[in-house]
Structures are given as structure tokens and as C-alpha cells.
Amino acid sequence: MQEWSLGCNWDCTGGGSAIDFLVLLDRLRSTHFMLFFLSKIEDFEEVRLSDIIVTMPSTENQGSASPFVSFGRSILSIRREQIHSMEANHDPNTQESEIELFLQLISKRFHDLSVVSADELLSLAWMWKLLDAFICCHEEFRVILLNNKVQVCKPPLDRLVAEFFDRCLKALDICNATRDGIEKIRQWEKQLEIVLSAMDSRQRTMGEGQFRRARKALMDLAIAMLDEKETGSIFSHRNRSFGRHQSSKDQRHHLPGHSRSLSWSVSRSWSAAKQLQSIANNLVPPRGNDISATNGLAVPVFAMSYVLMFVLWALVAAIPCQDRGLQIHCSVPRHFSWGAPFILLQERIMEESKKRERRNSSGLLKEINQMERCASHMTDLVDSVHFPLTDELKTEAGQQVQEVTLVCEALKNGLDPLERQVREVFRKIMNGRTEGLEFLGSVNKPE
Numbered sequence: 473m474q475e476w477s478l479g480c481n482w483d484c485t486g487g488g489s490a491i492d493f494l495v496l497l498d499r500l501r502s503t504h505f506m507l508f509f510l511s512k513i514e515d516f517e518e519v520r521l522s523d524i525i526v527t528m529p530s531t532e533n534q535g536s537a538s539p540f541v542s543f544g545r546s547i548l549s550i551r552r553e554q555i556h557s558m559e560a561n562h563d564p565n566t567q568e569s570e571i572e573l574f575l576q577l578i579s580k581r582f583h584d585l586s587v588v589s590a591d592e593l594l595s596l597a598w599m600w601k602l603l604d605a606f607i608c609c610h611e612e613f614r615v616i617l618l619n620n621k622v623q624v625c626k627p628p629l630d631r632l633v634a635e636f637f638d639r640c641l642k643a644l645d646i647c648n649a650t651r652d653g654i655e656k657i658r659q660w661e662k663q664l665e666i667v668l669s670a671m672d673s674r675q676r677t678m679g680e681g682q683f684r685r686a687r688k689a690l691m692d693l694a695i696a697m698l699d700e701k702e703t704g705s706i707f708s709h710r711n712r713s714f715g716r717h718q719s720s721k722d723q724r725h726h727l728p729g730h731s732r733s734l735s736w737s738v739s740r741s742w743s744a745a746k747q748l749q750s751i752a753n754n755l756v757p758p759r760g761n762d763i764s765a766t767n768g769l770a771v772p773v774f775a776m777s778y779v780l781m782f783v784l785w786a787l788v789a790a791i792p793c794q795d796r797g798l799q800i801h802c803s804v805p806r807h808f809s810w811g812a813p814f815i816l817l818q819e820r821i822m823e824e825s826k827k828r829e830r831r832n833s834s835g836l837l838k839e840i841n842q843m844e845r846c847a848s849h850m851t852d853l854v855d856s857v858h859f860p861l862t863d864e865l866k867t868e869a870g871q872q873v874q875e876v877t878l879v880c881e882a883l884k885n886g887l888d889p890l891e892r893q894v895r896e897v898f899r900k901i902m903n904g905r906t907e908g909l910e911f912l913g914s915v916n917k918p919e
Contacts, residue, residue, distance in 0.1 A: 745795055
């Protein structure tokens, strides 16, 4: 076999170490070397998942995923799918290793999420990383299913996989509802922008007109957030699916109270809490005989089902959602090694929900709490001013404006990337389900 390298000691014959491989991947940050590496991908004997995981840097940029991270995922997926196409019978040893590495991936990604500081937990950046962890785990799970098509289509695994796909279908509407919630937050942020415009310190004088304008924007914001807390109604009484936006002509052809979605129509009586509970129903760890009968494959199916349910639960907890609720009945996988991060995360999120200032909040998202707090401070200020303004009040107004500015900047920088990530989760779930149902149908089809 031809040997090749990119200025390091690792080559495709396996003569180099894992460290050499990391040096090689580091060089792939260059587009030129990346293309060269892709042209040689067919010469690979093996690419280990553990090597790829080590090379993934932590995602500090909340705006978008690192190209290097995405490329690392693509290398792994391409290679595994090539192995699957070349081997009709999946090696049991390879299968066992594949399952173990998948469970380690879940444990690592969610452990990293569980040990963040209190300031980072449930922030926009943290939510982005949560969805990124889901996408990564979902992709590896998809590959496991593809590499074990024959077993997936046999009892009892076929039933377990079918239940997972059913949960995926229900997850799509929670993704849609989450996007509605993100849009609500955008509307609230616009009211804060009006406050900033009215209280602009660059103006020569700050008179009663500016304060009246700021007061009106704050009142509109308070009413909008109070309406969300009390009614939990869908933004603009519709659901923004990830297909094309509806025109007024489209809406006339649908029943009142319903709207189009890529999963199914969502009525105004739709409940995020009930949808979560329907996903959690019957989600129990596999029995010993199911594990042995599936050669261990029942475990990753349960693990991915639990990851799906937990991520959706966290979304509903953080983002304004129609009839949101955190109390769902689902057994936490305590006796699985990968379950520890989920236990810790669930405890931390529930503790956040019990704090006095968060009990009646429309969402546990950190930026929503900051918005509520600074809006309250600004409202107290504009209600207490007397003209002409004293130097003390001018200084206090400047400080409050700075606080609002920081919140607005955080929302501007974080909402768009989070919405794109929710879109990507939606597509991954939908495409994975479609792909799975297709190969289930093809295997079960008589020759």
C-alpha cells in the first residue's frame, strides 16, 4: 500500500502513533491539506473514533461550529460508511467496540456540559453546545444502525428502533415550538432596543419625551412577557416550521387554529409538556434478555432515545414554549456509566427552576433572566425620575442603559446561531428517521 504523509510521522500504513495522527489533523486546518487528505481517504485502513474525539476543540464560539470539528465528524462518518459497504457481515468485535465508543462519546460530551459554571449553564452558548452534542451523538448512532441493518430488522431490536423513530417524529414539533420561542425572545429584544434608542446618551438633552418613549417600550415588554407566562400561547398563533413561510393564501386553506409543520399540524391546544411526556413514556432501560438477544445493540438505542428526550426537555425548560412544564416521569439511567452527567444536569436545571426569581419565568434561559432583571431596574428608574434631572439620576440612567446594552448584545450574538442549530437538529432527526425507515422497508421487502 502506498505510504503518504503531510510533513509528520503518521501515515496510512498505521506505522505512526495517535499523537502523530493528531499532528496530521492539525495540519488539516489548511484547505490545501484538507483536500489532499480527502483525496487519500480511500487508502485508510482504520480511523479510530477516540482519536477523532481528542482532536475536537471545545466550542468557544457560540456563533457557529468550528470547521475543524465538522470536518472531524465527516471523516469518521465517511470511513465508517465505507467499511460498512465493504463488509456484508459486521465483525462482532468491531460492533462491540463501536457500541462502547458511542457510549463513551455520550458520556464525554454531556459530562463537559454538566460541569460548567452556574453563569454558563442554560445560557445561549450552553444551549448551542447542548444541541451540538446531540448532533454529534445522533450522527454516530446513525452509523451504528447502518452498520447493523440485518440485526436492526430482527426482533426485538426492530421494535426498539421503531419506538425510537416514533419519538423522533414527536420531537419535530418541539423543535418547531422552540423556534417559535426564539422568535418571541427576538420580539422582546426589539422592545429593549427601543429603550436604548430613547435613552441614547449621545442626545444633547434627555427630556420627558425620551422617558415616556422608554416607559411605553418597557410596558409593552412587560405585557408581552406576562402574556407568555400566563397563557403560553404560540407566537402570532402559528408555528414556524422549517419549510417555507406560509402566505395568507396558504393559511386560508387550513382549518382555524392549525398551521403547517413538517411533522404534523400543531393546534393551539398543543402542549409541550404533554408532548415531552409522550416521548418519555415507556422509555425504560432494556432488559438483560433484550441486550443479549440484540448483541448489545439495545443499549445504544436506549441511550440515544434518552439523549433525545433529555435534550428536548432542556429546550422546553430554557426557551418559551407553549404549555411548558418540567415534571416528566422517566427513569434516569443510574446504573449505566454514561448516565451520571444526565443525573447531575437534571438536578442542576431543576434547582434553577426552583429559585425565587425563576419560578414564574417564561423560560430558564440565562439571557431571559437578565432581560427581566434589567427591564425591572429600568422601569423603576423611569417611574421615579423628576425633571430637571439631577446629576445622580443621569449617572444611574447611564448605568442602566449599559446593562440593557449588554443584554441586547448577548441576544443578538446568540439567538441566530441557536436557531440555526435547532434547524440542524430538526433536519438530522427528520433525515435520520427517513433513512432508517427506508432501510427497514428494504430489508423486510421479499426478494
